[in-house]
Each structure stands twice: as structure tokens, then as C-alpha cells.
Amino acid sequence: MRTIRRTMLYIVLTLTALALTACSNTNTTQESGTEASVAGTKGEPATRVVKDAFGEVTIPVEPKNMLVLSPSYAENMIEIGxxxxxxxxxxxxxxxYRPKLFNEHQVKMIQVEQYEDNFELLIEESPDLIIAQGAAIDAKKYEALSKIAPTVAVDAGITIEEYVPALGKLFGKEKEAELALQKYIDKIGDTKQKLHNSIGDAKILVIRVEQKQYRVLGQEKDSPGSDMLYHKLGLNIPTKLKDNHDWFTPISLEVLPELDADYIFVEQRQMQNYSSEQSMKDLESSPLWQGMNAVKKGQVYPLKTADFVDGEGLVGYPLFMDYLVEKLVK
Incomplete structure (x- = not known):
């Protein structure tokens, strides 16, 4: 009788220990790391918790209608799968190139007004996840977006090298992000070598033609265009602008003769409901412009705002580098 009791007691203790071990393993799996997966209840999708620029947010594990508020983010997300x-x-x-890329991958394009928020339009899309640039929205806008759908304000800097790894981590595509970024870095190295072999220490000027003024590109680090031209590719800026570390600086046409530019790229500013046609005509008809060495030698090339500012991305910037090579490498 004692033997039977002992055997039964052993079985009970063994089963209890196994049950406690299973509970312990479950808790460890859900609580470890920076993300915690939460199994959805019957009929509800599974979710996970991620950290963004404003704290923690619960998002779907497999979103069915993901809306991205940044075209460059969407471009780079496609590139990492x-x-x-x-x-x-x-x-x-x-x-x-970008609408073609989105059409190719069946990404719906929602047209919005520049510099305006239209939350009603976003509500109509019924997203179950919104992806935004953490550096581009404030707490008030984040709160408004979060009322529409779970919103991730990606906590990363403004450069490709900063936010592509962050996107890779968010979606479990770290390896893909690393490979895409390395391909981009290799492209920069190859382009830099070609340009320096061709033009050496030649000075590159970018002039922006706006509706009521002209501006020149400076050497501000991490900003579109300036970072690529003067930092990553190591091209030289005209002597007078060497201490200019702003992004763009207004100038008068009278300054043009003082700019020792060997090559000039002219950006006729693109914006919604905007025209800089008259300013462009005034520039081209100016004797001061016509007297510049680069102009007289025919070493002036157009540059679209869309390509070197809005086209910042793993697809767009390699195309921009190809354009530089096309114009400067003879």
C-alpha cells in the first residue's frame, strides 16, 4: 500500500514540475528582448510591442494594410523586402522613378497636399499600421495618427545610413538592410573614384533658382545633396563658399563673378503650385551669368529638386550618382 501511495505521489510531483517549467518557458519567451509577441485572442490578429520615438506601441505581427507617410521610407522598405x-x-x-517603383510592387499612391496634414484622407484608407519618420512629426501629430491606427514613429536619424538599419530591425530584416546599405556604400566609393579620376580638384557649384531669389548649396552635413556632393563624394566647392556650412544660402547675381566654379548644376526649384520660370529667364539673360567660365565652356547642367532632394534613397541616390558621372566623367 505504501508503495502505491509513493508511486502516485511521485507522479503528481512530476506533473506539477513539468507544468511549472512550461509556464516559466512561456514567460521567458514573451518577456525577453526589446519586443514581446502577444498571441491574439480567437478571431483577433496577433500583435507585438515595439519601441519608437514616443515610447512603446502595440502593432500587428502581420499588418494587412500598412500605410507609410514617407515616400523615401517606402522606397527603402521595398529595397529590404x-x-x-x-x-x-x-x-x-x-x-x-519612384511612381514606377511603387506601381511595380502594387503600392497604392495616395496624393496629398505639400506641407498639409489631411487626417480625414488617411482615415478613409483604414490602415491597420502607420509608419512615419520620428524626426518629422511632433507629439501632437503622433497622437492624431495613433487615433487612426497604431503608429510607429521610427526612432532614427535623417540619413540613409541611420534609418535603413532601423527599418530593418523593425521588420526583422536586419540582414537585408545590411546588404542593401553595403551595396549603396560600395556605389558611393566607386562613383567617388570615377569622379576624382576625371575632374580632380575641380569646383562644383549648385545654384537653386527660386521664385523670388537665388540660393547656393553649402556644405551642411547630413542634408540632401550637400552631404552627398561635398562629404560622401568629396567634391570641391567654390572658394568663396568654403566656409559655408549651411544647406542653402541666398545670394545676389552680383556675387556670381566671385564664384570660381568649374562645373555648375542649376536646380530650378520644384514645389506644388509654384513657378520659378521668370527667375530662370532672368538668370540666363544676365551678363554676370553669361560671363562665368563654366557657362562659357558649356559646363552647366540641369538638376531636378526631385532627384537630389526628394529622391534620397537606396534607389534614387545611385541614380543621382549615375547622373553626376554622366555629366562630369568624359
Missing amino acids: VIPNAVTLVKEIEPE
Whole structure:
């Protein structure tokens, strides 16, 4: 009798220990790391918790209608193997390649007004996840977006090297992000070598033609265009602008003769409901412009805002580098 009791007691203790071990393993799996997966209840999708620029947010494990508020983010997500369902964009300022890329991957393009928020339009899309640039939205806008759908304000800097790894981590595509970024870095190295072999220490000027003024590109680090030209590719800026570390600085046409530019790229500013046609005509008819060495030698090339500012991305910037090589490498 004692033997039977002992055997039964042993079985009970063994089963209890196994049950406690199973509970312990479950808790460890859910609580470890920076993300915690939460199994959905019957009929509800599974979710996970991620950290963004404003704290923690619970998002679907497998979103069915993901909306991205940044075209450059959407472009780079595609390049690492994450296809959003929709993206907001301003048609007038998008580079030509990007709508083609979105159409190819069946990403719905939602046209919005430049510099305006239209939350009603976003509500109509019924997203179950919104992806935004953490550096581009404030707490008030984040709160408004979060009322529409779970919103991730990606906590990363403004450069490709900063936010592509962050997107890779968010979607479990770290390796893909690393490979895509390395390909981009290799492209920069190859382009830099070609340009320096061709033009050496030649000075490159970028002049922006706006509706009521002219501006020149400076050497501000991490900003579109200036970072690529003067930092990553190591090209030289005209002597008078060497201490200019702003992004763009207004100038008068009277300054043009003082700029020792060997090559000039002219950006006729693109914006929604905007025209700089008259300013462009005034520039081209100016004797001061016509007297510049680069102009007299025919070493002046057009540059679209869409291509070197709005086209910042793993697809767009290699195309921009190809354009530089096309114009400067003889």
C-alpha cells in the first residue's frame, strides 16, 4: 500500500514540475528582448510591442494594410523586402522613378497636399499600421495618427545610413538592410573614384533658382545633396563658399563673378503650385551669368529638386550618382 501511495505521489510531483517549467518557458519567451509577441485572442490578429520615438506601441505581427507617410521610407522598405500597402506622396515633387517603383510592387499612391496634414484622407484608407519618420512629426501629430491606427514613429536619424538599419530591425530584416546599405556604400566609393579620376580638384557649384531669389548649396552635413556632393563624394566647392556650412544660402547675381566654379548644376526649384520660370529667364539673360567660365565652356547642367532632394534613397541616390558621372566623367 505504501508503495502505491509513493508511486502516485511521485507522479503528481512530476506533473506539477513539468507544468511549472512550461509556464516559466512561456514567460521567458514573451518577456525577453526589446519586443514581446502577444498571441491574439480567437478571431483577433496577433500583435507585438515595439519601441519608437514616443515610447512603446502595440502593432500587428502581420499588418494587412500598412500605410507609410514617407515616400523615401517606402522606397527603402521595398529595397529590404518589406512591401507597404500604401504611401502618401506629393505628385509634383516626386522623382520619375519612384511612381514606377511603387506601381511595380502594387503600392497604392495616395496624393496629398505639400506641407498639409489631411487626417480625414488617411482615415478613409483604414490602415491597420502607420509608419512615419520620428524626426518629422511632433507629439501632437503622433497622437492624431495613433487615433487612426497604431503608429510607429521610427526612432532614427535623417540619413540613409541611420534609418535603413532601423527599418530593418523593425521588420526583422536586419540582414537585408545590411546588404542593401553595403551595396549603396560600395556605389558611393566607386562613383567617388570615377569622379576624382576625371575632374580632380575641380569646383562644383549648385545654384537653386527660386521664385523670388537665388540660393547656393553649402556644405551642411547630413542634408540632401550637400552631404552627398561635398562629404560622401568629396567634391570641391567654390572658394568663396568654403566656409559655408549651411544647406542653402541666398545670394545676389552680383556675387556670381566671385564664384570660381568649374562645373555648375542649376536646380530650378520644384514645389506644388509654384513657378520659378521668370527667375530662370532672368538668370540666363544676365551678363554676370553669361560671363562665368563654366557657362562659357558649356559646363552647366540641369538638376531636378526631385532627384537630389526628394529622391534620397537606396534607389534614387545611385541614380543621382549615375547622373553626376554622366555629366562630369568624359
